Amino acid sequence: MRKVMSIRKAYGQTLADYGAENPDIVVVVADVTSSTQTGFFEKRFPERFFNVGIMEQALIDVSAGLALGGMIPFANTFAVLYLRAAEQVRTCIAYANVNVKMVGAYCGLSNFKDGPTHHVECDTALMRSMPNITVIEPADAVEVSKFIPKIAEHKGPIYLRLTRAEVPVLFDEDYEPEIGRGIILRDGSDVALIASGVMVSRCMDAADELKNLGIDAYVVDMSTIKPLDKKLVWRLSEETGAIVTAEDHSIIGGLGGAVAEALGEEKPAVLERIGIRDTFTETSLSYEELLDHYGMSINDIVEAAKRAVKRRG
Amino acid sequence: MPFHPESLVRELDEIAQRLRLDALEMIHRRKAGHPGGSLSASEIITALIFHQLRIDPERPEWEERDRFILSKGHACSLLYAALARRGFFPREDLKSWGHLGSRLQGHPDRLKTPGIDMTTGMEGHGVAVGAGLCLAARLKGLNYHVYVLVGDGECQCGVLWEGALIASKYRLSELTVIVDYNHVQMSGPVHEVLPLDPLIEKWKAFNFATIEINGNDMRQVLDALDLAVEIRNKPTAIIAHTTKGEGVSFMENTHEWHGRPPDDEEFRRAAEELRRRIKRYEEGYVH
Numbered sequence: 035m036r037k038v039m040s041i042r043k044a045y046g047q048t049l050a051d052y053g054a055e056n057p058d059i060v061v062v063v064a065d066v067t068s069s070t071q072t073g074f075f076e077k078r079f080p081e082r083f084f085n086v087g088i089m090e091q092a093l094i095d096v097s098a099g100l101a102l103g104g105m106i107p108f109a110n111t112f113a114v115l116y117l118r119a120a121e122q123v124r125t126c127i128a129y130a131n132v133n134v135k136m137v138g139a140y141c142g143l144s145n146f147k148d149g150p151t152h153h154v155e156c157d158t159a160l161m162r163s164m165p166n167i168t169v170i171e172p173a174d175a176v177e178v179s180k181f182i183p184k185i186a187e188h189k190g191p192i193y194l195r196l197t198r199a200e201v202p203v204l205f206d207e208d209y210e211p212e213i214g215r216g217i218i219l220r221d222g223s224d225v226a227l228i229a230s231g232v233m234v235s236r237c238m239d240a241a242d243e244l245k246n247l248g249i250d251a252y253v254v255d256m257s258t259i260k261p262l263d264k265k266l267v268w269r270l271s272e273e274t275g276a277i278v279t280a281e282d283h284s285i286i287g288g289l290g291g292a293v294a295e296a297l298g299e300e301k302p303a304v305l306e307r308i309g310i311r312d313t314f315t316e317t318s319l320s321y322e323e324l325l326d327h328y329g330m331s332i333n334d335i336v337e338a339a340k341r342a343v344k345r346r347g
Numbered sequence: 348m349p350f351h352p353e354s355l356v357r358e359l360d361e362i363a364q365r366l367r368l369d370a371l372e373m374i375h376r377r378k379a380g381h382p383g384g385s386l387s388a389s390e391i392i393t394a395l396i397f398h399q400l401r402i403d404p405e406r407p408e409w410e411e412r413d414r415f416i417l418s419k420g421h422a423c424s425l426l427y428a429a430l431a432r433r434g435f436f437p438r439e440d441l442k443s444w445g446h447l448g449s450r451l452q453g454h455p456d457r458l459k460t461p462g463i464d465m466t467t468g469m470e471g472h473g474v475a476v477g478a479g480l481c482l483a484a485r486l487k488g489l490n491y492h493v494y495v496l497v498g499d500g501e502c503q504c505g506v507l508w509e510g511a512l513i514a515s516k517y518r519l520s521e522l523t524v525i526v527d528y529n530h531v532q533m534s535g536p537v538h539e540v541l542p543l544d545p546l547i548e549k550w551k552a553f554n555f556a557t558i559e560i561n562g563n564d565m566r567q568v569l570d571a572l573d574l575a576v577e578i579r580n581k582p583t584a585i586i587a588h589t590t591k592g593e594g595v596s597f598m599e600n601t602h603e604w605h606g607r608p609p610d611d612e613e614f615r616r617a618a619e620e621l622r623r624r625i626k627r628y629e630e631g632y633v634h
Contacts, residue, residue, distance in 0.1 A: 060486070082486065086516075092475040092509030099479015102457075102465060104410070104487055107479075121469060122506065126476060130457055130466035 036202035036235070042139060044175035045196055046071025048182045049108060050078050056186060060100055062086060064093040064111040069198075070139045072110055090115040094122035094134070101133045106186050112145075113138030113195060114154035116161070127191045128164040135185055136161075137194045141171070142231070142282030143310070143324045144198035149317035155310040159287025161193040162260045168213060169260040171195040171281075171289075173234035176205040177257060184213055195231065195259075197282070199321050202235040204255070216263040222252035225339045226270035226277050230256050230289045233280035233308065233330065240335035251339055259289050264296045271303040276342035280308035280335055282325065304346045306338035351569045355398070360565040361628040362432065363393040367594045368621040369428035369441065375614040377445045379453070383604040384498060385425040387529040387563070387589040392422070394568045395494055396429040404434035407461040413491045414464045414480050418473025418507075419498035419527060420454040421606070427451050427460070435462035470501040474524055475510030481519040492576055495524045500532030503541050508553065514582040515554035522582040523575040524555070527562060529591035533605045550584035562587025595620055 053059045053075050060082045061075045067085060076083040086093055090111050097107040116123060116138055127134050138157055145152040161169050170185065170192060172178040178196065185192050204219060211217065219234070220241050227237040234255045241251040252270055256263065271277060277297065279290040290307035297303050310328055318324040325331065367389050374380030396402075400413040417426050424444065431438040436450065443449035450459045454468025465476055473495040480493045501507060514522050528546065530537050537543055550557050556578045560567040568587065575583035591605075592598030595617040609617055 060482075084482065084517075086509075086513050089506075089509040089512070091471075091506040092478075092513055095472045095475030095506060095510060096479040096482070096513055098465075098472075099476040099481075100483045101479070102414075102476070103480045103483020103489075105483045122472065125466065125469045126472055 036204070038200045039175035039203050040200045041172065041175050041178050041197050042069070042071045044179045045137070045182070046074045048179040050074035052182050052186060053079050053082065056106070058104065058106045059186060060084065060105045060107045062093055062097050062100065062107050062109045064088055064090050064115070066110050066112060066139060069112070070110040070137060090119040091122045094119045095126055097134045098126040098130065098132045106133060106135070108135045108137055110137045110139060112152065113141040113157045114152060116157055120160060124164055128166045131166050132191060133189060135192045135194060137196060139196050140198040141195045142197060143315055143328065144232070144282065144321055146318045146321040146324045150315050153315050155284040156287065158195060158259055158283050158289070159291065162287065162292065166191055167260065168192045168258065169195065170213065170258050171230040172257050173231060173255045174201050174204045176203060176207065176209060177211055180209060180211050184211070188213055197232050199232055201232050204235055204238065211257060214258050214261050214263060216254045216256040216258070216266045218252060218254055220251070220253040222250040222274070224249045224251065224274060224276065225343050226252035226254060226274050227280060227335065227339065228254045228256050228267070228270070228277060228289070228293055229280040230259055232282055236330070236332050237280050237335055239332045240339065243332065243336050244339055247340070249339060249343060256289060259292055262292045262296055264300070267293055267296045268301045271297055271301040274303070276304045276346040278306045278308060278335060278338045278342055280330065282330065283309055285309040285311055304342045306342045308335055308338055351566060356566045356569065357628065359393055359397055359569070360390070361625065362397055363389040363565065364594065364621060364624045364628065366393060366425055366428045366432070368618060368625065370424040371595070371609070371614065371617055371621065373424045373428065373441055373444050374608045376442065378608045379445060380424050380608055381421040381606045382598055382609065383531065383591040383602070384419060384527065384529065385422040386593045386595060386598065387591050388422045388496060388527045389425055389593065390563050390565050390568050391496060391525055391527060391587060392425055392429050394565065394572060396433050398569065399572045400494070401491070402462070404462070407435060411489055411491055414477070414493045416465045416473040416477050416493070416495045417455055417467055418495050419470070419501055420467030423455045426455065430460070430462040436460070470498065471504030471506040473497055474507050475513060477522050478510055478514045478517070478519055481521040482517060484521060491521070493522050495522070497524060497526055499526060499528045499530060499537050499543060502526065502543050502546065511550070511553040511555065518580050519582045520579050523572070523585065524582065525585045525587055527589055528586055529589045531591040531600060531602050531605065533602060535602050547586050550586070555582050555584040557584050557586060559586045560588070562589040563593050594624060
C-alpha cells in the first residue's frame, strides 16, 4: 500500500514555504481558508493574505487588480464556484491575460458529503476553452508541492484543480514536474491509460490487474490538461492504438475531450473515456464509493482497457 | 484644497468640448459606438487625463503612475480621443478604431492600447479591480491613486458592490470611484429599469466618503477629485450628476442614443452644435 497524503495540505504548506522565498506572492480567499489550507500562509504572512468573504466574482477581479499591481495572486475558492465567476475569469483574467493563479478546491466529486451542489463536473471544460488559461491537475501531494514554484513563476493565468481527498503518494522527492508535459509512470505496450488527479493512482492499480490478465498498460500522469502534451498522446497512439482516459470530471470537455481532440487531429486510436458520464451525481458517505458508483472504479478502468484492446483488434 | 485658476478650468473645459466632437466623429465614421454615455463623461475624463492623473505618455507602463479604469468601457471613444490628444498615440490612429488589426478595440484593451490600464467592457469590474490595485500599491510601497469611472446602470451589477465591500474592509483611501450618473441606461431611464436611489446613501452605507457634484461642470469635477485624494481612511465615491448625450440637444436625456451612431444628417447637426460650443472658447466668449 502506498502512503496516503492530503493534496490540499501539501498545497497550503508549500504555498506558505514558497511565500517566504517570493515576496510577490499574495493569497486571496473567498471564505475558504481552512478548506484550502491557506491558513499556513495567513499565519506567516498576514499582510499578504486577503479573505474577501463569499464573493467569487470580486475574488477574481480583486486578484486581477493585485496582479496588475505586480503581485502574484493565488485566488482560492471551490472549483464549482468558478462557474459563478466565469465572465470575470474570461474578461479580467483570460482576455486581459492577467497573471492570476486560480485554485479550484474540492474538485470533481471529492466533496462527497455535501452533495451535487458542491460537486463539479465541468470546471476543466470551462477553463480549458478559454484562451490564455493553463489548466493543471496534480496527481499527488508531491506533485502539487513541486508545481507551486513553477506555477508562481509561469507568466500568465493558471487554473489549478485540487481534490479534497487524501491520495496515495506516487512520486518521490526527486521528481520535477513540468508545465505542459505528461509523465509516464509505468511503461506498457498494449494500451495507454492517461489520467489526471486522483484517477492516476487508480490507473496504477488498474495496470497491476491488467498485467495479471496479460495486458501491458502504460500509465501517464497528464497533470497539465492544457496545453495538452499532444506529442506524448500521439506517441502512445502510435505505439498502442488503444487509449483510455480517466478523470474525476465529465467525459465531455475535460481530459478525455482534450485527448479525443488530439487523437482525431493527427493520429486516431481507439478511445475509451472514464469519468462522469453526462449526469448529475448524488451525495455519499465516501468519496471512493462515489467514484465507484459513477463508473470510475479500478474495475471500470480495467474493463475499459480490455474493451479498447479488443476494439483495436 | 488647491484653488483651480480660471484659466485652467477654461482650458480643460475647452478640451472637453473638443473631445465630444472627436468622439462623435469617431462613432459616425465607424458607424458604431455609444454616444450618450461618452458625451456625458467628457468633463470627468478630461479632468482625469489632462490634469488629475500623474501619468506620462512617454512611459505608459510607469510603475508609479496613477491608474484609471474606465469601468464603463462603452465610453471608450471619448477616452481614446483624450489619450490621443494627451500624446499616448497619434490622433491619426483614432480613424482605425474598430477596424480589424487596430490597436483600438470596440472596448478598452490594456494589451493593445497605450494608456489603458485595464481591459473593460463588461460592466461592473472596475471597483474590485481598482481595489486590488490599491492593495498591491500598499505592498509595493507605491503611493499611486486609483480612479474608477462607473456608469449608473453599472451600479446594478452585484460584483460592483462586492468590490465596494472589499474597498471598505481595507479602508482603501487610494481609491476614488466616480459615478457618471446620467440617469439613462440602454433600455430606458434608470429609475424605470431598476431604480438606484438613494444612490448616495448606498455608497455611504458601504463606508465610502461621498461627494455630490454636477459632473458636467469642470470646476466642480476638479474640486471633487482634489477633495477625494485628501480624504483619509476610506475610499471615496463621487456622485457626478451628468446629462446623457450632453452637448447635442437631440441626444440629451434619452436612451435612444445609448448605443447607436448618428447618420450623416444627424452628425452634421450634432457637429454644428458642438462646434458652436468650441467656437465660444476660441473667440473668448466663455466665462
